[in-house]
Amino acid sequence: MTSAQPVHVAAVDLGASSGRVIVGTLEDGRVHLTETRRFLNGPVPLPTADGQRLYWDVLHLWSEVREGLLAAAHEVGPLCAVGIDTWAVDYGLLDHRGALTGQVSSYRCPRTRGAPERLFQTIPADELYAVNGLQVQDFNTVFQLVAQARDGGLPDARTLLLLPDLLAYWLTGQKVAEVTNASTTGLVDVSSRTWSAPLLDRLRTSLGLDLAGVLPALVEPGTVVGTIDREVLDVLGPGGSPVPVIAVGSHDTASAVVAVPASTSPGSGRTVDSAGAREGDPGGFAYVSCGTWSLVGLELDAPVLSEASRQANFTNELGVDATVRYLKNIMGLWVLNEAVRTWRAQGLETSYQDLDAAAAAAAPLRTVVDVNDTVFFAPGDMVARIAAAARATGQPVPRSVGEYVRCIDDSLALAYRRAVREATALSGTSVDVVHMVGGGTRSRLLCQLCADATGLPVVAGPAEGTALGNIVVAARGAGLVQGDLSDLRNLVRASSTLTRYEPAAAASSAWEEAEQRLLGRQAPTA
Known part of the structure; x- marks a missing residue:
């Protein structure tokens, strides 16, 4: 169900290669997208005493976000809500005044080399996986923090904010940690969706990494973070009302998975009709969120924490509406x-x-x-x-x-094939369709190759899946639409142009x- 009158919701969608501000206008049961700002992004190399480091130019990103939101309000109309998503794991540290204590490191920075092995000397890898369910990647936040502790710790740091939460703080003055992105830190108990107190205690006693009071309260997607401070950004909603910032699936993949246009029971991963898939198909769906990274996996209602899953380096990240994104990171269009x-x-x-x-x-x-x-x-x-x-x-x-x-x-495509097959085997599920969302769906060849490699039909679209997923969750959080994840996906499907690719019979x-x-x-x- 959508609002009877046209309403405008802005998505701030930042990727590691580019960023954009997109307005979703909700009208007549559809979302119409208007891009008001697009800009390049990338890590900036800086020389240091111990070699070159890579940082994000967060002030440039902040400037572009402000310009994009101003353009959205002026060019499209008064905003009823704003949602923010970015890539995962990277963070800013704030001092007691709320100012950044230093540069924001990029996950591609080589400073984390050897950090996983250092942590595993204290907390064995299998024990860590049993808590956070994350694949081992040098750049996970917990490993970045281990590297930071080695390099001098957290001087003057009072608050750690992941990038979407940092932008939301600058807009509203409110400090929170949205749970889908927080789950990529390695500090969240994936089963309880809370910060892991035992893990935090072990980091403090074993490595001297004291995060007590530094991690803000966790919030679920759909939570109202606060309203935009007019002294920070002079944008207003209908009738001059304050504009709320809504915590969406702030990890861009979480928003992208919301935009998978399948008809599902939330968290089940079961597909009834997938944009041209046969009515009554008995299996579930796999997804490929295809951008700078390709994230390939399943939507589940509980994490898979088996030893086989750990050995296969699959990750359990939290999703919208109590779901789990069981997936593997693949290098992607990078x-x-x-x-x-x-x-x-x-x-x-x-x-x-x-x-x-x-x-x-x-x-x-x-x-x-x-x-x-x-x-x-x-x-x-x-x-x-x-x-x-x-x-x-x-x-x-x-x-x-x-x-x-x-x-x-x-x-x-070969990597997609392996990931889909491993995910279904490790989770004990079956799939009969692959949904591809994101910018990679603009490549007809890549979509067809995904179908050929997996031996499954591929439904491609929406290309702006992350922004669309962001918008529908923000709209629901602002009370503009109602319903569960299935209802949000119905809205996505009604708003999207989708293409179906059948696998070549002789390709296997x-x-x-x-x-x-x-x-x-x-x-x-x-």
């Missing part, structure tokens, strides 16, 4: 974006549409790489790194831009051969 940056530095200007067409014309599965190899993690020349990976595995080195892009797309054996080749179990083909 690899392609960095390759494009290399080509443009060499003077080759090309559009993503041209790259998609060139890749579609290239030979399939000629060369595949492990996109999750750490060699692809840091910024740099991905073209050279792909060529080196091909040589190291005895595969043909791509010879053209089209072949490089095809290698990236094939390799991503080729993908199996490519997977075996990547695992080193079969000789490469010419």
Whole structure:
């Protein structure tokens, strides 16, 4: 159910490569999107005494967010609510005056190397997983904090705020920790959805990392954080009313998963009708949130904390409406974006549409790489790194831009195939459709390859899934719409143009051969 009159909700949606402010106008049972600001983002390298560090230019982001919200109010109409989502794990530290104590480190900063191993000497990996359910990634907040403790601790820090909560604080003056993003810190008990007091105590006694009083109260998506301070940003709602900031699924993947246009019972992952899927399909859905990162997994109503799940490095992150996002991080379009940056530095200007067409014309599965190899993690020349990976595995080195892009797309699809199969096996569930949301759905080739690799139909869209998921949760939190997660997804589905891709009937054996080749179990083909 939506408001009878048009109402406007703004989504601040910040990704690691770009940011945007998008207004959702709710009218006649649909959400119409208007982008009012888009800007580039990326880590900024700075030299330090112990080597180069990477930081986020948070003042630039703050300036762009303010301009985007002002433009939203002026160009579209009075705002009834604002929701904020960003990438996960990174944080700012505030002193007793509420000012930042220093730069905000980027998760791609090398400062966390060795931090997991240091923590596991005190808290074994299996014990940690039993509490937080997180895959081991050097950049998880808990490992960043371990590195910070090694480098001098938390001087003058009174409050730790993850990035969406930091922006919400600057707008409203209220300090909270939204739970979907907080679950990526490694400090939350994934079963109780609370900060883990035993874990925090062990960090204090074993590593001298005292977070008592530094972590703000956890709130669930839909909570009203506060209203925008007019002295900070002069935007008003209908009739000059204050504009509330709503805690949404502030981890961008949590918002993206809300926008999966499946008809479900909340938390069950069961699919009844998935944008053209057959009426009455008995299975569930998998999702691929495809942007800078690809997040591939399932929506569940309880975490999977088995030893097999830990060994497979699957993560349990919290979702909207008491759900769990059981998923694996895959490097995603970061690899392609960095390759494009290399080509443009060499003077080759090309559009993503041209790259998609060139890749579609290239030979399939000629060369595949492990996109999750750490060699692809840091910024740099991905073209050279792909060529080196091909040589190291005895595969043909791509010879053209089209072949490089095809290698990236094939390799991503192969990673999706493995992740979907592992997730269903480890969770004891079945799926009969894959939903792809996010900017990657604009690549028809990647969507088709996902269908071919998984052997499942793929429903692609919405492309602005994160913003749309943000908007519908913010609208519900502001009392503009009612209903559960199924109702929100009905609204998403009514507001989206979706495309269905069927898997090629004869594709399975080729993908199996490519997977075996990547695992080193079969000789490469010419």
